Each structure stands twice: as C-alpha cells, then as structure tokens.
Amino acid sequence: MAGRDEQSEAGTGEAFGGPAHRPGRPRSAEAGAAILGVATDLLAEKGLSRMSIEEVAARAGVGKATIYRRWPSRGALALDAFLTEFQSQLTxxxxxxxxxxxxxxxxxxxxxxxxxxxxxxxxxxxxxxxxxxxxxxxxxxxxxxxxxxxxxxxxxxxxxxxxxxxxxxxxxxxxxxxxxxxxxxxxxxxxxxxxxxxxxxxxxxxxxxxxxGRRPRAHGPGKIGGNAGHRAH
Amino acid sequence: MAGRDEQSEAGTGEAFGGPAHRPGRPRSAEAGAAILGVATDLLAEKGLSRMSIEEVAARAGVGKATIYRRWPSRGALALDAFLTEFQSQLTxxxxxxxxxxxxxxxxxxxxxxxxxxxxxxxxxxxxxxxxxxxxxxxxxxxxxxxxxxxxxxxxxxxxxxxxxxxxxxxxxxxxxxxxxxxxxxxxxxxxxxxxxxxxxxxxxxxxxxxxxGRRPRAHGPGKIGGNAGHRAH
Amino acid sequence: MAGRDEQSEAGTGEAFGGPAHRPGRPRSAEAGAAILGVATDLLAEKGLSRMSIEEVAARAGVGKATIYRRWPSRGALALDAFLTEFQSQLTxxxxxxxxxxxxxxxxxxxxxxxxxxxxxxxxxxxxxxxxxxxxxxxxxxxxxxxxxxxxxxxxxxxxxxxxxxxxxxxxxxxxxxxxxxxxxxxxxxxxxxxxxxxxxxxxxxxxxxxxxGRRPRAHGPGKIGGNAGHRAH
Amino acid sequence: MAGRDEQSEAGTGEAFGGPAHRPGRPRSAEAGAAILGVATDLLAEKGLSRMSIEEVAARAGVGKATIYRRWPSRGALALDAFLTEFQSQLTxxxxxxxxxxxxxxxxxxxxxxxxxxxxxxxxxxxxxxxxxxxxxxxxxxxxxxxxxxxxxxxxxxxxxxxxxxxxxxxxxxxxxxxxxxxxxxxxxxxxxxxxxxxxxxxxxxxxxxxxxGRRPRAHGPGKIGGNAGHRAH
DNA sequence: TCTTAACCGAGACGGTACGTCAAGTCTTCCT
DNA sequence: AGGAAGACTTGACGTACCGTCTCGGTTAAGA
Missing domain, CATH: 1.10.357.10 (Tetracycline Repressor, domain 2)
Structure with a gap:
C-alpha cells in the first residue's frame, strides 16, 4: 500500500471507547506536519520527480527514518501532500x-x-x-x-x-x-x-x-436499428 | 532537445550532392539497431522507469557513450523505440x-x-x-x-x-x-x-x-447565420 | 566508566536494617538476568561486533532504556556477560x-x-x-x-x-x-x-x-651481589 | 579477500611482454594516492573504528564507489594504509x-x-x-x-x-x-x-x-629424564 | 599511403539518492 | 521511579545509475 502507515491518526476504528493509545512514544505531530509542509513546497518547487526523501528530511529537520516510518515511498508522501493542498479547493x-x-x-x-x-x-x-x-x-x-x-x-x-x-x-x-x-x-x-x-x-x-432514444447507451446489440436514423443526415 | 542527434541518418541536409559524409569513422548501423532493439525489449519488460542506460548498453554489447552520442536521454531513446513499434500499427x-x-x-x-x-x-x-x-x-x-x-x-x-x-x-x-x-x-x-x-x-x-444551432462552437458570434442550414436535422 | 551502574545489586549499603529501597520501583531482577543471558548467547552466537543492543532488548523482552540504565555501553554489557561465563572456569x-x-x-x-x-x-x-x-x-x-x-x-x-x-x-x-x-x-x-x-x-x-647470575633482571646494577646467594640452589 | 582488487598495479604476471592493459579507462593513480593518504591521516587521527568510508571519500574528493571499486572493506583499505606507513620503518x-x-x-x-x-x-x-x-x-x-x-x-x-x-x-x-x-x-x-x-x-x-639438551623443544615425550639435570644447578 | 577525425568497447570517474540499520535519547502509559 | 514500547535524530552503510571521461583500437575520407 502507499498511503499512511498503520499508526495513522486518521484512524477510523477507534470510534468510541477512548484514545486507544499504542504503547511507546507517540509519533510527533510536529514532525509529521513539517514533513508534509516541506514535501508540499518541494513538490511545487521542482516537481515530484526532483523531490528526494533526502532533501525533505534535511529541510524538515527530520531523520530519513522518520519519513520512511510513516510513508512507504516518495509517491505515498506526495499523495498526502497533494491531498492536503487539493481537497480544500474542490466544491x-x-x-x-x-x-x-x-x-x-x-x-x-x-x-x-x-x-x-x-x-x-x-x-x-x-x-x-x-x-x-x-x-x-x-x-x-x-x-x-x-x-x-x-x-x-x-x-x-x-x-x-x-x-x-x-x-x-x-x-x-x-x-x-x-x-x-x-x-x-x-x-x-x-x-x-x-x-x-x-x-x-x-x-x-x-x-x-x-x-x-436512438441508441442504447449500455450494452445490448440493438444498435443496428437505432443507427438507421443516423443515416438520414 | 530529445530526438536523434546531429549525425542522424534521418538527416535533412544532404539534399543533393552525394552522401555528405563527415570525416571520421561513420556510426555503426549494427550498434544503433542493437540499442533500439534492446531498449524496446527492456521497455516492454520492465517499463521506462526501470530501464537504465547502463543495462541497455550491457545487453546491447555497446559502450554507454555510444548511446549518449546518439540520444540525449533515456526518454529520447525510449521515444525512438516507441515509434519503431507504434507507427507501423496505425491505420x-x-x-x-x-x-x-x-x-x-x-x-x-x-x-x-x-x-x-x-x-x-x-x-x-x-x-x-x-x-x-x-x-x-x-x-x-x-x-x-x-x-x-x-x-x-x-x-x-x-x-x-x-x-x-x-x-x-x-x-x-x-x-x-x-x-x-x-x-x-x-x-x-x-x-x-x-x-x-x-x-x-x-x-x-x-x-x-x-x-x-444552439451554441456557437467557436469564438465569434458571426457563425450563427452560417449554421442556420444545419438546424434542419 | 564501563562497569555496572550505581543502583547495582552488588550494593554495600544494605548491610543491615532492611531492604533500604530507593524511592520508586526497584529494578527487576528478572530483567537483569534476562539481559545478561541473552547477551551471553548472542556473544557466543555472532560475536560482540555483531551483537546489537537492539537485538538484546528484543530477545530479552526488555526496553532498550532498561539496558542503558544498567550498562553504559555494549562493551560494558559484554564484559559482564563474559565474566559470568569466564570466572567460574578458572582454577x-x-x-x-x-x-x-x-x-x-x-x-x-x-x-x-x-x-x-x-x-x-x-x-x-x-x-x-x-x-x-x-x-x-x-x-x-x-x-x-x-x-x-x-x-x-x-x-x-x-x-x-x-x-x-x-x-x-x-x-x-x-x-x-x-x-x-x-x-x-x-x-x-x-x-x-x-x-x-x-x-x-x-x-x-x-x-x-x-x-x-649473568644479568640483572631488574633495574639498576646493584642487584648483582644480592643475587649471588641464589646461585646456591 | 581483503586486499587490493583485481586491477591492481602491483601485478606480478606482466613480467615481460608489455603493459598488459585491461580494456577501459585505467584507474586513476591520483585517486588511489589521495584515498590512501586520507585514510592514513584519519586512521592516525581517530582510529580505524572511527574512520568511515564516507569521510575518506569526502576528504579525498572522491566518490565512494571509487573506494569500493578498489578495496572491499574499510579494513582492507586500512591494511593498505598501514603497510604504506609501516613497511618502510622496519629494518x-x-x-x-x-x-x-x-x-x-x-x-x-x-x-x-x-x-x-x-x-x-x-x-x-x-x-x-x-x-x-x-x-x-x-x-x-x-x-x-x-x-x-x-x-x-x-x-x-x-x-x-x-x-x-x-x-x-x-x-x-x-x-x-x-x-x-x-x-x-x-x-x-x-x-x-x-x-x-x-x-x-x-x-x-x-x-x-x-x-x-635437557628437553627436546619439539614433540617427543622424552622430557622426564631430561628434567633430572635441572636439579644440578 | 598516410593522416586525421570520429567512431567503437570498456570501464573508471565524481556524484546523488536510495532504503536500511543501529546508535543513544526521549516520551508516553502502566505497575 | 522503574519498566516496556517505540518514536526521535543522527550518521554510516553498501548499491545503483547518472552523465562524463579516458583508454587502446577501428574505419573511412581526404591529403
């Protein structure tokens, strides 16, 4: 898969019943936001193909492993960055x-x-x-x-x-x-x-x-007769 | 540019007056054909993004420079390989x-x-x-x-x-x-x-x-009259 | 330093008067033993250079911090593991x-x-x-x-x-x-x-x-006379 | 193996009959010397365990691949650097x-x-x-x-x-x-x-x-009799 | 016939980025 | 406060290709 990793905050399953924390140190929200922000900038600046995980990590002040822990690939990260930008713009x-x-x-x-x-x-x-x-x-x-x-x-x-x-x-x-x-x-x-x-x-x-009327849009073989009228013009 | 290089056999300048050879050893037709053939195979096998110049050269038994002398980039080579495959198929x-x-x-x-x-x-x-x-x-x-x-x-x-x-x-x-x-x-x-x-x-x-008739497809308004006859059917 | 840390169970202070607990949860004896045991196994299995704290922690079912709390370095842990094995074997x-x-x-x-x-x-x-x-x-x-x-x-x-x-x-x-x-x-x-x-x-x-007799083994020349008597046996 | 790689200039087989060039661009003597020099410096400066291929490459102004092409491991490089320093010092x-x-x-x-x-x-x-x-x-x-x-x-x-x-x-x-x-x-x-x-x-x-005389230095079991003489002095 | 110029194969060159690993530290919740 | 868990930053690993270059060696055309 290419979306967010398992420990995603976008969880759907924790509907009720509490915070459902995993053991261990929680993922840093700052780190995540910084990564997405830098990725968005780089994406706009030079395009996905010129965006490297290395540079995202460097600019976001984050280790590469922190990125790979959350996104399995450059594309997955870009997808999230894109959605952040894109989704708000549609009506x-x-x-x-x-x-x-x-x-x-x-x-x-x-x-x-x-x-x-x-x-x-x-x-x-x-x-x-x-x-x-x-x-x-x-x-x-x-x-x-x-x-x-x-x-x-x-x-x-x-x-x-x-x-x-x-x-x-x-x-x-x-x-x-x-x-x-x-x-x-x-x-x-x-x-x-x-x-x-x-x-x-x-x-x-x-x-x-x-x-x-003249032509069924879906399947069926019955388009021959329907085409008859076409011939008119 | 991304097409063939200057000493291309698809030349346009040798209009008349003979072969117009440059000095020096002419490019090897075998090498060119081998490169294109291998590129086509690799392209079909693993896709352009997984095709490396390195592997094309190795499989074609050719030096990397021989490829770069003729095509400026991986994409340009792929474009030629694509055209070779594609153009014959269209009617x-x-x-x-x-x-x-x-x-x-x-x-x-x-x-x-x-x-x-x-x-x-x-x-x-x-x-x-x-x-x-x-x-x-x-x-x-x-x-x-x-x-x-x-x-x-x-x-x-x-x-x-x-x-x-x-x-x-x-x-x-x-x-x-x-x-x-x-x-x-x-x-x-x-x-x-x-x-x-x-x-x-x-x-x-x-x-x-x-x-x-209902709507002009192109710019100016002057088309309405012209379309009049069409309205018949 | 590279030995055991301060709250060592080799303590000297609890001589009499009870357990003399520090505040807080006391260290788990099981954890310490498990760590040493796993470290010994790994050391024998793949050598100190291939033993990682990460793997010791995982195999011992222990957090990395628990190891670092007790030993300052991989070498210090290995030293303790070595002593456990070694000391009993010497006569x-x-x-x-x-x-x-x-x-x-x-x-x-x-x-x-x-x-x-x-x-x-x-x-x-x-x-x-x-x-x-x-x-x-x-x-x-x-x-x-x-x-x-x-x-x-x-x-x-x-x-x-x-x-x-x-x-x-x-x-x-x-x-x-x-x-x-x-x-x-x-x-x-x-x-x-x-x-x-x-x-x-x-x-x-x-x-x-x-x-x-021929040569003084230790410093200074003054030993020659002193050694004379030795020659007797 | 951990010594120099195949294309070594220390060849012994080309006794006579010419330079015996391999195909391809010859290895750069400057690069080799720079690498060895930097490795020697780093080795003396911080020890083998603190010397990284990465830093050798950076200081020598050389790509990492150029080092890996010639030496299979950090140790092999260090060995060559050591020999360069060491061999001249022995009499x-x-x-x-x-x-x-x-x-x-x-x-x-x-x-x-x-x-x-x-x-x-x-x-x-x-x-x-x-x-x-x-x-x-x-x-x-x-x-x-x-x-x-x-x-x-x-x-x-x-x-x-x-x-x-x-x-x-x-x-x-x-x-x-x-x-x-x-x-x-x-x-x-x-x-x-x-x-x-x-x-x-x-x-x-x-x-x-x-x-x-008293004891054969090699093998043989006959050391019992030989010890008799010991008591003499 | 001999130069000369561009080709050929091979492969080394300085680089960039990859994806992984482990280091030692920090942060959370639980006991 | 200790403990398990696991995220954190850091830094190095060894690999793959990039596009360029430098070898020794061809292959014609032109002098």
Whole structure:
C-alpha cells in the first residue's frame, strides 16, 4: 500500500471507547506536519520527480527514518501532500440542473489544478503511479474513486430526475469530460481553461440529450436499428 | 532537445550532392539497431522507469557513450523505440463517413496501445515527459502533433463535406475522444476496448450533430447565420 | 566508566536494617538476568561486533532504556556477560613448585578460552576495548588486573621460596607467557593448546633459572651481589 | 579477500611482454594516492573504528564507489594504509649473533609501533580482524606471515650456526617475544619500550641456551629424564 | 599511403539518492 | 521511579545509475 502507515491518526476504528493509545512514544505531530509542509513546497518547487526523501528530511529537520516510518515511498508522501493542498479547493455544487452542475464540478477541478500548485503535483503523481503499482492503487482509492463517486452521483441524480436518458453510462460521460481535461493537463498542447470546460461539457451533454432514444447507451446489440436514423443526415 | 542527434541518418541536409559524409569513422548501423532493439525489449519488460542506460548498453554489447552520442536521454531513446513499434500499427482509413472514420481511427489507436507492448511504453513516455521538458517537446513534435494533424484532417474534411457544422472545434472533439482513451490507459480504472471507443465516438458525434444551432462552437458570434442550414436535422 | 551502574545489586549499603529501597520501583531482577543471558548467547552466537543492543532488548523482552540504565555501553554489557561465563572456569592451583603452578594456571586459562565460548567473547572484548577507552579501563580493572595479581602472587611466592632469583620481573614473565597465549588467540596462526603452554612455560622458566647470575633482571646494577646467594640452589 | 582488487598495479604476471592493459579507462593513480593518504591521516587521527568510508571519500574528493571499486572493506583499505606507513620503518639486521639480531628486530618493530602512528593503526587492524574474517586472512597473508618468515630465518640461521640447539621451535620463540610485545601494545598495562624488549629477548634466549639438551623443544615425550639435570644447578 | 577525425568497447570517474540499520535519547502509559 | 514500547535524530552503510571521461583500437575520407 502507499498511503499512511498503520499508526495513522486518521484512524477510523477507534470510534468510541477512548484514545486507544499504542504503547511507546507517540509519533510527533510536529514532525509529521513539517514533513508534509516541506514535501508540499518541494513538490511545487521542482516537481515530484526532483523531490528526494533526502532533501525533505534535511529541510524538515527530520531523520530519513522518520519519513520512511510513516510513508512507504516518495509517491505515498506526495499523495498526502497533494491531498492536503487539493481537497480544500474542490466544491461540489448541486443546482439541480445537470449541465450547470457538471460545468461547475469540472470548473472547480480545473481551477484547482490549473491555478494552484496542485496541478503540478497531480501530473507528477500520475507519472509516478505509472511506475509504482502501490501508488496507483492508493491513488485510485484515495483520490480518483472518491471524486468519481461524487461526480457519478451528479449523473445518477440527473437520470433519476429525467434530465438524462435512462441507461446513461456515467463512467463514459465522466471519462470524456475529465479525461479531456487530464489530457490537456498532461500534454499541455492547449489551454486548460473555463472556456474549454464549457465547450466540452456542452458537447457531451448535447450528445446525451439528443442521442437518447436512438441508441442504447449500455450494452445490448440493438444498435443496428437505432443507427438507421443516423443515416438520414 | 530529445530526438536523434546531429549525425542522424534521418538527416535533412544532404539534399543533393552525394552522401555528405563527415570525416571520421561513420556510426555503426549494427550498434544503433542493437540499442533500439534492446531498449524496446527492456521497455516492454520492465517499463521506462526501470530501464537504465547502463543495462541497455550491457545487453546491447555497446559502450554507454555510444548511446549518449546518439540520444540525449533515456526518454529520447525510449521515444525512438516507441515509434519503431507504434507507427507501423496505425491505420488511417477514409471511408467518407465521419463517424465511421473517427471510430476506425480511435480503434486503431486503442488496438495499438491496448494489445501490444506499445501501451506500456506510451504510459511510461508520458510519465517521463512530465519530468523532462525536452522529451515533452520531442513527444509533441514527433508523436502527438503528427497524429493530431491526421485526425484533425478527418474533422476538417467532415466539416467541408457538411457532415459536421462549420465552426466545429476539431481540437475539442479530439481531446474528448482521445483524452478519454488516454485517461483509461493511464488510470486503468476501466477497460479500454472497442465498445468504449464506439460509445465515446457516438456520444461526441451525436453532440456535434445536434448541439450545433444552439451554441456557437467557436469564438465569434458571426457563425450563427452560417449554421442556420444545419438546424434542419 | 564501563562497569555496572550505581543502583547495582552488588550494593554495600544494605548491610543491615532492611531492604533500604530507593524511592520508586526497584529494578527487576528478572530483567537483569534476562539481559545478561541473552547477551551471553548472542556473544557466543555472532560475536560482540555483531551483537546489537537492539537485538538484546528484543530477545530479552526488555526496553532498550532498561539496558542503558544498567550498562553504559555494549562493551560494558559484554564484559559482564563474559565474566559470568569466564570466572567460574578458572582454577588457581598451588602445588608449591613454580613450574607446575604456572603451567597449571596458564593451562586453566587456555582451556577456558580455547574450549568454551568465552574465547570468542574475549577476543571481541579486546577488540572493542581498542575503540572504547572506558571499556579498556573496566577491562583492566575487572579482568586483567585481578587475574594478574593472582598470577603475580605465584611468581612472588616462588621468589620468596627461592625457586626463582630475587629481582625476577613478574610482569615480564607473565607478559611473555600470557602474551604469547593471547597472541595465538587473536591471530589464530597456530594452535593454542596444552603442548604450547608447556613449551612456553618451560622455556621461560628455564630462562629465569639459568639466566640469573649473568644479568640483572631488574633495574639498576646493584642487584648483582644480592643475587649471588641464589646461585646456591 | 581483503586486499587490493583485481586491477591492481602491483601485478606480478606482466613480467615481460608489455603493459598488459585491461580494456577501459585505467584507474586513476591520483585517486588511489589521495584515498590512501586520507585514510592514513584519519586512521592516525581517530582510529580505524572511527574512520568511515564516507569521510575518506569526502576528504579525498572522491566518490565512494571509487573506494569500493578498489578495496572491499574499510579494513582492507586500512591494511593498505598501514603497510604504506609501516613497511618502510622496519629494518632487519644480520650481525651474526642471534641475541643481538633478535633484539634489533624486535626493537625495530617496537619502535615502529610505539613511536609512530602505525601503532594505533595496528591495534585497530587487529581489532577489526576479529570481526572480519576476510581481513584476518589478508592480515596474515600480507603482514603477519611475511614478517614471521623473516624472523624465522633469523632463528633458523642461528640453529644452523649452532648458536641455538637443534630442534628449537622458532614459532614458539617468536610467539613469546612478539606476543608479549603485542600484549603490551593492545592492553597498555605497561610500557612497550626498548628495556622491555631487551629483557624479554634475553630471558627467552637464556631459556633456549641453557634449556637445551635437557628437553627436546619439539614433540617427543622424552622430557622426564631430561628434567633430572635441572636439579644440578 | 598516410593522416586525421570520429567512431567503437570498456570501464573508471565524481556524484546523488536510495532504503536500511543501529546508535543513544526521549516520551508516553502502566505497575 | 522503574519498566516496556517505540518514536526521535543522527550518521554510516553498501548499491545503483547518472552523465562524463579516458583508454587502446577501428574505419573511412581526404591529403
């Protein structure tokens, strides 16, 4: 795994019944905060690939072992640093109109990655996850999937309201919209701005709205007949 | 820069007038081929991040300097190895119907990255490009942009034929379709298969076809009139 | 210093009048015994240089601080472990004939270091004492000097009996005999066995017995006359 | 093994027929000299146990790998540094009189270890050899045995001349004399000076000279009858 | 034919960072 | 206050590669 280690203060199990201290000297909160802070700075400064555990330790005034005791790898540390920066920046609005909600959600994400140092961290994390399977797992579990669930709820609500056709493939929609945003982030070939978000969301929502009826979005072989109408234009 | 070095056999300057050899012993073609071959194997075997110049040199029976003389970095070498594998696998059909052409183009790309070792290489290259700006430049110049030009031609032709509304933003379309495919490649959260391609292309093309009149896809306001005829279907 | 610490159970003050506890929880006798036992095992198993306080603590089920509270260094602990093993193995016979007594004393020492795990410990301690001056002091105070006093008594008695010439330098004799034994222990170039002991002792005693009249063994020239009477036996 | 590595310049095999270059860049003589020099300084300054490869590399302006490429361990490096210092300081005189020759040889050794930084190095090396079997082997092969052969020759010549009885056990003699000197070096309980050397040599040579005839120095059980004569003086 | 210039393999060079280990100290709760 | 536990800072370990360099030795073109 690539997240925090066992003695994490983010514990979930100690629900009630007291502080549940482990034996031994507790981990130093200062040390942890200093490490995360320095890691965040270094990440923004030179990118994950140029951030070394050695330098984090030196700048944080901490031994390397103190870092390795808490995070199993550079990537895991970076993931925590990223979350600290990133999570506070996202807003998930719910106006009741799908097009606006999706626009707002994507814009919020884009603003977070394009205008703060989180973007640089994010690209580095995705790169690191290509080489570190543990980090990839942690990434999906702690960042990707939670966000996707929130976004998927947007789609599902729209379907329930009747704004979108039944059978709409939420993953397809989200991969199109967010995938294209990641694309611009990673390749930098074109600007990742609000105009792009508006256009992308509109195009996809248009496709959903008028493509319905004609074609089942999910499985089934029945797309042949549905395509008939297409031929018209 | 991250491409081949000056004394490249892909030279452009020897336009006419003969072989234009430099003085000195010419570069060994065997060495170059051996290096590329070993690099390809290693890339497929363990990924770019685990491939070291040291090991390439050792396996190819070549001195490290011979590699550095030809490629400026690990990424540049990997880029060449990737192109050797990748380029032969793409087909760019032109049936005349945009939806089919785009589907075929994306499927060809997906097949190349999802069913061969090129996919692994590709993910590694994108990761490496996040840390190596020279490689990022070379990547765009030698892989990304050429392919995009070909695909953009598909869109432009469709617009010219009237299959798509004038003012269609080709980059937006391509970022949506290919961006979502890259997304699944890099995060691995869902399968990157032909069904996904079909659905993604259909959704985007639907959006293009019916979203048109309502909203200008491109900048200026003057497009509204031009789009009028489209509104018919 | 490198011996036991202040609150030693070898205390002298609790002579009468009760347990004379210091404030606070008294030291656990089990802990001390467990530490010494584990240390002895580890010493025999892998040598002093490969014995770590960390492992002693873990195997003894004891906190590291509990060890450091009682012994100031790894060497001091090893010294105690060595003494526990070693001291019971020595016998100091007194037959009244110097040659036999010295032979027996050296053989007893040789047997202890050559046939038990004490030998390995001893070599390790001498090595450690080269780097740790505190241990060197403790070593001399608790092992080397006490033993030397016993052996010196042998020589002194022989001189008093007239078996050896007056003015015999006991330290010289003992350094020759025991020094050569340590030599074989530390360098391992030749066997350290009873035959060697016999030959060494005989050669040195021969030298003492017949070298006398010709040369003063100890300081100053004034001893010549004094030694005259010795020649009688 | 703990001596120099394979590509040693001390080669013996290239007797004639040229320089016998290995492929690749030759090792830098400056680097080697700098390393040895710094190692010698550090050894004298703080002892082998406090000398770290890290610091040698830093002070010599050399990468750690350059040291590890040439010496397999800290001990092996220290051994070479010791030899550089030590070997030039020994003189092996041959006057023809055994007592004087042995005295001179031991005094030369004592002077080298007691008055120069070689002594500190020597004690550290012997300590290190207790924990590193490879170093122990190298120590015996490169220092101990060569010196012993020279000294044994002294004894053997004396026997051939008739100065010493046939059957004299040279190893026994040398272990007594040098063993006692090492003893004082390692334990520091008494001064290691020229007076000590004179006394020790004289005592041992006396023992050899007058113990003869009465007792075979080698093997044989026949020492009982031989002891009869003892009572005579 | 002889230079010359750039290539070739090999491998050493000074470095950086790795991840691990143990040192000796400190901090917590419990007995 | 002692004890078990275990986190703390420190510093060194030996390894892996980096990108550069220096060898002896090829291989053509051009003088």
């Amino acid at each position: 998930l609005p719910h106006t009741g109109r799908f097009r606006e909600d999706l626009r707002a959600a994507v814009k919020s994400w884009v603003r977070a990655v394009a205008t703060t140092r989180a973007g640089r961290m994010l690209a580095g994390l995705i790169a690191e996850a290509q080489r570190d399977p543990d980090l990839a797992v942690a990434w999906r579990a702690r960042v990707f999937n939670p966000l996707r669930e929130q976004h998927r709820a947007l789609v599902d609500q729209a379907v329930r309201r009747g704004d979108l056709p039944a059978g709409t493939d939420a993953d397809l929609v989200l991969d199109l919209v967010f995938g294209s945003a990641y694309h611009r982030l990673l390749h930098g070939h074109l600007p990742l701005d609000e105009r792009f978000v508006t256009q992308a969301v509109d195009l996809v929502v248009d496709g959903l709205e008028c493509g319905q | 760019l059909p032109h049936t005349g119907r945009f939806r089919e052409d785009l589907r075929a183009a994306v499927k060809s790309w997906v097949r190349a990255v999802a069913t061969t070792r090129a996919g692994r290489m590709l993910a590694g290259l994108i990761a490496e490009a996040q840390r190596d700006p020279d490689l990022a430049v070379a990547w765009r110049a030698r892989v990304f942009n050429p392919l995009r030009e070909q695909h953009r031609a598909l869109v432009d032709q469709a617009v010219r034929r009237g299959d798509l509304p004038a003012g269609t933003d080709a980059d937006l379309v391509l970022d949506l379709v290919f961006g979502s495919a890259y997304h699944r490649l890099l995060h691995g959260h869902l399968p990157l298969d032909e069904r996904f391609v079909t659905q993604a292309v259909d959704l985007v093309v639907d959006g293009l076809e019916c979203g048109q | 100091l016979p007194h037959t009244g004939r110097f040659r036999e007594d010295l032979r027996a004393a050296v053989k007893s020492w040789v047997r202890a270091v050559a046939t038990t795990r004490a030998g390995r410990m001893l070599a390790g301690l001498i090595a450690e004492a080269q780097r740790d001056p505190d241990l060197a002091v403790a070593w001399r105070a608790r092992v080397f000097n006490p033993l030397r006093e016993q052996h010196r008594a042998l020589v002194d008695q022989a001189v008093r009996r007239g078996d050896l010439p007056a003015g015999t330098d006991a330290d010289l004799v003992l350094d020759l005999v025991f020094g050569s034994a340590y030599h074989r222990l530390l360098h391992g170039h030749l066997p350290l066995d009873e035959r060697f002991v016999t030959q060494a002792v005989d050669l040195v005693v021969d030298g003492l017995e017949c070298g006398q | 092996l005189p041959h006057t023809g009189r055994f007592r004087e020759d042995l005295r001179a040889a031991v005094k030369s050794w004592v002077r080298a270890v007691a008055t120069t930084r070689a002594g500190r190095m020597l004690a550290g090396l012997i300590a290190e050899a207790q924990r590193d079997p490879d170093l122990a082997v190298a120590w015996r092969a490169r220092v101990f045995n060569p010196l012993r052969e020279q000294h044994r020759a002294l004894v053997d010549q004396a026997v051939r001349r008739g100065d010493l009885p046939a059957g004299t056990d040279a190893d026994l003699v040398l272990d007594l004399v040098f063993g006692s000197a090492y003893h004082r070096l390692l334990h520091g309980h008494l001064p290691l000076d020229e007076r000590f050397v004179t006394q020790a040599v004289d005592l041992v040579v006396d023992g050899l000279e007058c113990g003869q």
